Structure formats: C-alpha cells, structure tokens
Amino acid sequence: MNSTPRILAAMLLGATANAxxxxxxxxxxxxxxxxxxxxxxxxxxxxxHSSVDPxxxxxxSGSDVVRDLFxxxxxxxxxxxxxxxxxxxxxxSDDKLTYTFSLRDDAKWSNGDPVVAGDFVxxxxxxxxxALASPYSWxxxxxxxxNAARIIAGDVPVDELGVSAPDDRTLVVRLSQPLPYFPxxxxxxxxxxxxxxxVAAHGADWTKPENIVSNGAYVLTEHIPNERSVRExxxxxxxxxxxxxEKTVALVINDENTALTRWLAGELDRTEVPAGQFPRLxxxxxxxxxxxxxxxxxxxxxxxxxxxxxxxxDVRVRKALALAVDRRIITENILAGGQIEAFTFTPAxxxxxxxxxxxxxxxxxxxxxxxxxxxxxxxGYGPDNPLKFEMIYNTSESHKxxxxxxxxxxxxxxxxxxxxxxxxxxTFLEARANQDFELARxxxxxxxxxxxxxxxxxxxxxxxxxxxxxxxxxxxxxxxAKTANDTQAIYTKVEQVIAEEAPIIxxxxxxxxxxxxxxxxxxxxxNIEQNWYSKxxxxxxx
Amino acid sequence: MTAYIMRRILVAVPTLVILIVLCFFxxxxxxxxxxxxxxxxxxxxxxxxxxxxxxxQPLWKQMWDYLAGIVTRFDFGPSFAYxxxxxxxxxxxxxxxxxxxxxxxxxxxxxxxxxxxxxxAIRHNTWLDxxxxxxTFSAQALPNFVMAPIxxxxxxxxxxxxxxxxxxxxxxxxxxxxVIALSxxxxxxxxxITRSSMLETxxxxxIRTARAKGLPEHKVIWRHxxxxxxxxxxxxxxxxxxxxxxxxVVIDVYFSTGGIGRAYVDSALNRDYAVMLGVTILxxxxxxxxxxxxxxxxxxxxxKIRY
Numbered sequence: 049m050n051s052t053p054r055i056l057a058a059m060l061l062g063a064t065a066n067a068x069x070x071x072x073x074x075x076x077x078x079x080x081x082x083x084x085x086x087x088x089x090x091x092x093x094x095x096x097h098s099s100v101d102p103x104x105x106x107x108x109s110g111s112d113v114v115r116d117l118f119x120x121x122x123x124x125x126x127x128x129x130x131x132x133x134x135x136x137x138x139x140x141s142d143d144k145l146t147y148t149f150s151l152r153d154d155a156k157w158s159n160g161d162p163v164v165a166g167d168f169v170x171x172x173x174x175x176x177x178x179a180l181a182s183p184y185s186w187x188x189x190x191x192x193x194x195n196a197a198r199i200i201a202g203d204v205p206v207d208e209l210g211v212s213a214p215d216d217r218t219l220v221v222r223l224s225q226p227l228p229y230f231p232x233x234x235x236x237x238x239x240x241x242x243x244x245x246x247v248a249a250h251g252a253d254w255t256k257p258e259n260i261v262s263n264g265a266y267v268l269t270e271h272i273p274n275e276r277s278v279r280e281x282x283x284x285x286x287x288x289x290x291x292x293x294e295k296t297v298a299l300v301i302n303d304e305n306t307a308l309t310r311w312l313a314g315e316l317d318r319t320e321v322p323a324g325q326f327p328r329l330x331x332x333x334x335x336x337x338x339x340x341x342x343x344x345x346x347x348x349x350x351x352x353x354x355x356x357x358x359x360x361x362d363v364r365v366r367k368a369l370a371l372a373v374d375r376r377i378i379t380e381n382i383l384a385g386g387q388i389e390a391f392t393f394t395p396a397x398x399x400x401x402x403x404x405x406x407x408x409x410x411x412x413x414x415x416x417x418x419x420x421x422x423x424x425x426x427x428g429y430g431p432d433n434p435l436k437f438e439m440i441y442n443t444s445e446s447h448k449x450x451x452x453x454x455x456x457x458x459x460x461x462x463x464x465x466x467x468x469x470x471x472x473x474x475t476f477l478e479a480r481a482n483q484d485f486e487l488a489r490x491x492x493x494x495x496x497x498x499x500x501x502x503x504x505x506x507x508x509x510x511x512x513x514x515x516x517x518x519x520x521x522x523x524x525x526x527x528x529a530k531t532a533n534d535t536q537a538i539y540t541k542v543e544q545v546i547a548e549e550a551p552i553i554x555x556x557x558x559x560x561x562x563x564x565x566x567x568x569x570x571x572x573x574x575n576i577e578q579n580w581y582s583k584x585x586x587x588x589x590x
Numbered sequence: 591m592t593a594y595i596m597r598r599i600l601v602a603v604p605t606l607v608i609l610i611v612l613c614f615f616x617x618x619x620x621x622x623x624x625x626x627x628x629x630x631x632x633x634x635x636x637x638x639x640x641x642x643x644x645x646x647q648p649l650w651k652q653m654w655d656y657l658a659g660i661v662t663r664f665d666f667g668p669s670f671a672y673x674x675x676x677x678x679x680x681x682x683x684x685x686x687x688x689x690x691x692x693x694x695x696x697x698x699x700x701x702x703x704x705x706x707x708x709x710x711a712i713r714h715n716t717w718l719d720x721x722x723x724x725x726t727f728s729a730q731a732l733p734n735f736v737m738a739p740i741x742x743x744x745x746x747x748x749x750x751x752x753x754x755x756x757x758x759x760x761x762x763x764x765x766x767x768x769v770i771a772l773s774x775x776x777x778x779x780x781x782x783i784t785r786s787s788m789l790e791t792x793x794x795x796x797i798r799t800a801r802a803k804g805l806p807e808h809k810v811i812w813r814h815x816x817x818x819x820x821x822x823x824x825x826x827x828x829x830x831x832x833x834x835x836x837x838x839v840v841i842d843v844y845f846s847t848g849g850i851g852r853a854y855v856d857s858a859l860n861r862d863y864a865v866m867l868g869v870t871i872l873x874x875x876x877x878x879x880x881x882x883x884x885x886x887x888x889x890x891x892x893x894k895i896r897y
Contacts, residue, residue, distance in 0.1 A: 095856075096672065096856075098671065098673070099672065099674050100674070101673070101674065106627075178638040179642070181635070181638040181639040181642040182635075183627075183631060183635065183639060185638070186631065186632050189632070197634075200632075200638065202634070202638075252673065252674065253674075255674045256674070272683070273672065273675065273683055273848060273853075274684070274842070274846070274848040274849075274852055274853065275757050275847065276756060299756065300846050300848075301755060301846050302844075303844055305739060306738075306739055306742055306844055309743050309746065309747050309754060310747075310754035310755065312747050313746045313747040313750065313754055315746070315754050474621065474622030474626050474859070474860075474861055475620075475621040475622055477622055477627065477630075478621040478622040479621070511630050511632060
C-alpha cells in the first residue's frame with residue numbers, strides 16, 4: 049500500500065485535532081474573549097438578492113453574500129482600509145497608468161484548483177462583455193480600465209481589455225487615465241474572480257449551491273429564494289484556520305417590524321431598526337441598539353431643466369426653500385436614529401473629506417428662517433402671490449413623514465403651497481429621469497469611499513443628474529479632481545458653489561441603525577461602506 | 591356532460607391567450623421597465639442587456655417568441671431581476687410552498703366554516719348561533735396583515751413556541767401561523783354563507799313537507815337540506831380555492847415562506863415581465879379549471895341544472 053495517503057490522513061487528523069484544540073480552548077486569538085460553542089451568524093435582509101454571480105450582482109445584500117463567497121485582489125479591514133486579499137500587494141507605474149498586482153500562491157478555489165491571475169482576467173473580461181450584458185459593466189468603465197468603454201459599446205473585441213496575466217501570480221491592469229482611488233475599487237464585487245471551468249460547465253446555473261465553486265472564506269451551501277441563503281466555512285480558503293465563524297445565514301424578512309420581533313425572540317443576530325424606534329430600543333437594550341454614519345445622503349432635487357417650473361430658475365427661491373427646512377426636526381423627531389443633518393452633498397464620514405464651511409451650516413434656524421423670508425419676498429412671492437409647486441417621493445412611510453414635515457415648514461414659515469405626490473418606485477424613477485417633476489426626492493450611496501462618488505452627480509454629463517443642474521465651474525473642478533493630488537481644496541470649492549446655488553436641498557446623511565446582538569464580535573462599525581466579511585466576525589460565549 | 595366539459599376546455603384556450611396578450615401589453619404601458627433603476631444604466635449597457643433578452647425587437651415579435659417558447663419548449667422565459675433563475679425555476683420553487691399552506695388552509699377553512707355555519711343555522715337564535723355570528727364578525731374585522739404580526743409577537747416572542755417565519759421544507763412548526771393567518775377570514779366567510787343559505791333552505795316548503803312526513807330532524811338536514819344549502823357555498827369555494835393555493839402576498843411577506851404570492855407582486859414591482867406573465871398564466875389556468883369544476887359540482891348538487 050502506498051504510504052502517501054496514510055501520511056496525508058495522519059496530517060489531516062493532526063490538523064483537525066489542532067483545530068479542535070483551538071476551539072476547545074474557546075478564546076478569540078486576539079481579543080481573548082470566550083467564544084461561543086455555536087459559531088453561526090443569522091441576519092435579516094429586506095429582499096431576495098439579485099444574484100451571487102460577482103459580475104452580475106447589483107444590490108447591497110447580494111454584494112454582502114458575494115464578498116464572503118469570493119475574494120478579490122484586496123479586502124477592507126474593520127476601518128475600511130485596504131488589506132491584502134487574493135493579492136499580497138500591488139505596485140503602480142510612474143505614469144499611474146499601470147497597476148501590477150502580485151497574487152498569493154496558496155489561494156485556492158473551493159474545488160482545490162489554484163486561483164491564478166488568468167481567473168481575474170477571465171472575470172474582468174466577462175464583466176464588460178456585451179454577451180453577458182452585466183448591469184454593472186459600467187463599473188469597469190468607472191475604474192478607467194483601458195478599452196472598457198469601447199468594449200461595452202461593441203466597438204472593440206473583449207480581448208482588448210487592459211488587463212493581462214504575464215504569469216499565474218501576476219495581474220497587470222492598464223488604465224486609460226490616472227485614477228487616485230483605483231486600488232479602493234478592487235474591493236468591489238464586480239472585480240472578483242470566477243472559476244472559468246465552472247462557469248463554462250454550468251452556464252447560468254453555475255451559481256446554484258450544487259454547482260458553485262468559489263475562492264472566498266465561505267461556500268454557498270443552501271439557497272431558497274425569498275426565504276434564506278446559507279454560506280459555510282470554506283476549508284480550502286488560504287486563511288481558513290483564522291476563520292472563526294462557521295456559518296452565516298441570511299433570512300429574507302420583508303417587514304421591518306416582524307424582523308424586529310424575531311430579533312427580540314432571539315431568532316436573528318442583526319436587523320434594521322424601524323424609523324423612530326431607536327431611542328426606545330436603546331433604552332431597553334443598551335449596547336445592542338447601534339447607530340453609525342453611512343456613506344449615503346438624502347436630498348431633494350429641483351428640476352432645473354426646461355420642463356421645470358420658472359420659479360426654480362430663480363436662485364433666491366431655491367435658497368429660501370433650502371434654508372427653511374429645519375433638518376433637526378427631521379433627524380431628531382422623525383428618524384431619531386442618529387442620522388446627521390446635512391448642509392453639504394457629501395457626507396462628513398467620506399474618506400479624505402472634510403466638510404467645508406458653508407454659510408447655511410453656521411446659521412441658527414431662526415436666522416435661516418429670517419433669511420428665507422427675505423429671499424422669497426425679494427423673488428416676488430408673498431401672501432398675495434404664494435409660491436406653489438409639487439414634490440414627489442417614492443412610496444414609503446418615512447419618506448412621506450419627511451415630505452409632510454417639509455411642506456408644513458414651508459407653509460408656516462414662507463406661506464408656500466406644496467402638493468405631495470407619492471409614486472410607486474419605478475414610476476417615480478421614470479418621472480425623475482424624464483424631468484417630469486418639480487421637486488423630487490433623491491438619495492445616493494457612494495460606490496466607493498471618495499467624495500467624487502457624490503459630487504460627480506451634480507456635473508452636467510452625469511447620467512444621474514436628474515435635476516439637470518449645469519455649472520461649468522463645477523464640471524471643470526470635478527474633471528480636475530480626477531487626477532489631482534490634493535482634492536480637498538477642489539471639493540470644498542464645489543460644495544461651496546452648490547450651497548450658494550442650491551440646485552439640491554441636502555436633508556440628512558444616513559446612519560446605519562441596527563439591533564446587533566451583544567454576542568456578535570468583530571462587527572466593523574467603523575467601516576463606513578459597511579463592507580463586512582463573515583470571516584472577521586465571531587460569536588462570543590454568553 | 592362530457593360534451594359540455596370539452597366545450598368549456600376549448601373555450602379556455604382562447605381565454606388564456608387573450609389574458610396573455612392583454613397582460614403583455616398592459617405591462618408595456620406601465621411606466622418604467624425592468625432595467626429602470628436609481629442608477630440609470632449607461633445607454634450602451636442598457637442596449638447590451640436589451641439585446642440579450644430580445645427587448646430590442648418589436649413588440650409583436652417579442653409576443654410571438656414568448657408564445658412560441660411556451661408552446662414548443664414549455665419555456666416561460668427568463669427573469670430579469672434574478673438572473674440566476676428563470677420563470678420555470680421561480681414557479682417550481684414557489685408554487686409547491688403556496689400549494690401546501692393554501693391547501694391545508696382551504697381544508698380547515700371549509701370544514702370549520704361549513705360545520706360552524708350548519709350548527710349555527712340549526713340552532714338559530716340560540717347562544718351557539720350568537721357565538722358563531724360574533725366570532726365570524728370579529729374574524730372578518732381582523733385582516734391577515736394585522737393578524738400575522740400579532741401571531742409572531744404572541745407565539746414567537748412571548749411564548750417562544752413557534753419559529754417566526756421561514757419554510758424549512760414545510761415542517762409543521764413553520765406551517766401553523768401561516769395557516770391560521772390565511773384561513774381565519776375564510777372560515778368567517780364560509781360560516782356566514784353556509785349559515786344564511788342553510789337558514790333559507792330550512793324555511794323552504796320542501797323542508798316543511800319533509801318535516802310534515804315525520805322524518806327525523808337529522809335526516810331532514812342531511813338528506814334534504816344539505817345539498818341545496820351548499821350551492822352558494824360551492825360557488826364561493828371555487829374562486830376561494832384558487833385564491834388560497836395561488837397564495838397570499840401577506841402570508842409570504844410576514845412569514846417569509848418563499849411562496850409564489852410574493853414572487854408575483856415582486857415581479858410587478860420589478861417589471862419582471864416574464865415572471866409576471868408566467869404567474870398570470872398559472873393563475874388564469876387554475877381559475878378556468880376550478881370554475882369548470884364548480885360548474886360540474888353544481889350539476890351534481892342541483893338536479894334542476896343540466897348541461
């Protein structure tokens with residue numbers, strides 16, 4: 049009998065025994081906390097995820113799953129800083145147009161195949177291929193990868209994409225223009241590798257639990273659409289020995305309040321707090337109701353296009369309306385979950401961004417109201433000639449409460465008459481995209497942690513600029529920011545122009561408001577993008 | 591009778607085709623499309639996606655390809671919102687779930703509703719009748735979207751007896767609350783209809799005749815009153831059965847059962863055309879089938895009806 053299998057078996061046994069010892073000891077290797085017997089994390093998701101195919105996934109809850117199943121070149125740590133993932137690091141050329149990533153040699157797929165640079169090349173070409181038609185192909189264009197835009201447009205074959213693998217451990221990426229935040233972008237799901245053989249063998253069915261092969265810390269073991277998906281520790285993961293959590297379960301629970309009841313019943317470790325309930329829950333469950341800033345904003349946008357009302361073309365009217373909104377009432381009385389009053393478009397929590405001084409922020413609400421009255425009177429509106437317009441928002445209880453509060457503030461302080469109209473989501477989006485509105489709700493969550501992900505929205509060429517605000521200075525400054533070394537001065541200037549011209553009314557910056565069981569360790573509260581990895585979580589013994 | 595059934599089946603085919611065509615064009619009229627999103631896709635990306643799904647073809651061609659796919663391959667098309675699955679997958683996963691809890695709820699609602707209704711009618715104006723009527727009204731005043739969260743609060747949080755949601759392959763613990771929430775208001779309706787129909791029957795002349803003959807009361811009720819009293823109940827049960835086995839979005843939402851009701855509503859919100867059409871065809875087909883069954887049951891119950 050050949051002795052190799054026996055030696056292997058002995059090694060395997062030894063390894064298992066070691067792992068067993070580590071768990072029997074039952075303490076976290078870094079923090080020293082006693083670990084729970086049952087290392088399972090269960091959390092609530094609002095909706096069924098769109099896909100777990102890295103190149104296709106487009107929603108937040110799907111990306112959370114994909115981040116566990118697949119590992120990209122780089123990961124984020126609990127603070128949101130870049131740490132090595134499948135790549136151990138990268139170098140950048142002097143012209144900042146070529147990035148070279150070195151891949152670790154012990155990275156494996158869950159079927160035992162080694163992860164090679166060619167898998168990334170395959171995945172990235174897949175992301176831009178018109179045949180796959182990924183709804184997130186634009187992300188590769190945003191990353192400024194050479195030829196991405198032309199491939200998506202069908203002008204150039206997929207093989208021309210600026211990415212190559214000179215050997216199995218080296219990935220070279222060529223950009224069409226320098227992009228200071230490029231390395232941050234490779235933590236995004238679209239850039240994660242896939243196993244070419246598995247995708248080829250199963251086609252669209254490759255992501256089903258029985259077929260899927262992944263290279264992350266977890267593998268998908270169960271997926272029942274609209275009910276649950278389960279991912280379990282991947283023993284083939286290169287750092288598997290440091291992964292404490294055995295299993296992560298995502299339960300689809302559409303109703304927030306039912307989810308909260310199930311959290312109270314101990315069925316869930318994490319759920320969202322419904323608007324307005326945070327103060328009560330914080331009192332009743334100290335330490336388990338948590339709130340932290342998110343990389344998202346909430347605003348109203350004026351329609352400044354030709355189809356928009358004449359009144360909004362007058363900057364005094366826009367400023368008056370922006371001034372008269374008492375944001376504190378909205379953040380403290382309506383939402384009450386630690387949301388932050390907003391006077392700028394970019395959230396303060398954004399990396400390398402300091403909220404600039406804008407006049408409106410330093411005034412008291414009484415001063416703002418007085419100034420608003422003056423401005424509106426100057427613009428020719430008053431009791432005899434009241435300003436009238438319609439504001440639209442998508443159907444939701446909290447959007448409605450905010451809209452009602454705003455319209456009341458305007459009515460009481462300025463005598464403005466507003467009509468509120470709520471719309472079903474897609475109808476709302478269609479109306480907004482076609483400038484078929486006067487004042488519309490908007491919200492934006494950053495695609496990456498840098499101010500341009502927000503401020504680009506207010507440039508003329510942006511496809512997301514539904515209010516059609518156009519200012520050459522803003523456009524030029526934002527173009528300059530793409531390659532500038534010091535961006536703070538530029539972003540300050542842009543925010544000041546926006547505060548002065550008020551094409552939008554910033555209302556608040558989001559907070560993540562969760563009920564999180566006190567036995568969950570390692571939750572990255574300080575990762576503003578909330579890019580969390582199950583491999584960094586653990587359950588503490590109660 | 592056989593000829594009648596054949597005729598009805600033949601009429602069902604054009605009915606379904608009209609339903610599909612109507613639904614197909616109504617969906618196109620609704621604002622927004624499957625790929626309308628908060629982050630509007632760049633035109634090139636959108637063009638690629640539309641080409642992939644044939645949405646760049648003229649409408650009549652899309653309609654034709656869709657029907658041809660159903661007839662030739664029994665393929666109801668892809669899901670735009672969930673690219674890992676197609677319509678057949680979604681129905682195959684969701685329909686059995688809904689069928690299970692719907693069927694159980696239907697049997698419970700029918701047995702309980704008819705039983706209570708008959709008893710209330712026989713014991714007309716006694717305390718039994720008053721309790722039945724009182725309970726019926728309360729149950730109808732408590733819609734399932736109010737009842738579902740209350741059940742979760744009581745049985746999951748306070749008592750800790752039942753899981754607050756999920757399906758788990760249809761294990762009984764996961765079925766209890768969905769079945770209670772779904773069947774309660776139907777029990778009430780069936781009770782009400784059975785009671786009033788039974789009362790009316792018991793007051794009719796042929797019952798008086800039967801009693802005058804000296805037949806014992808249980809024979810009068812079972813032999814003579816039951817069948818005619820069931821006519822309005824049966825006509826109510828046909829569409830009710832379809833409604834129950836095709837699911838309730840409320841049950842799916844509150845108990846995360848993964849049933850087809852939720853998938854149907856989601857498909858409308860997502861403008862997931864093929865899923866919406868597929869489930870509509872399923873619902874339509876079931877409705878046609880059960881209306882036919884009800885008509886056949888009528889002939890059996892009422893000797894005056896002949897086809």
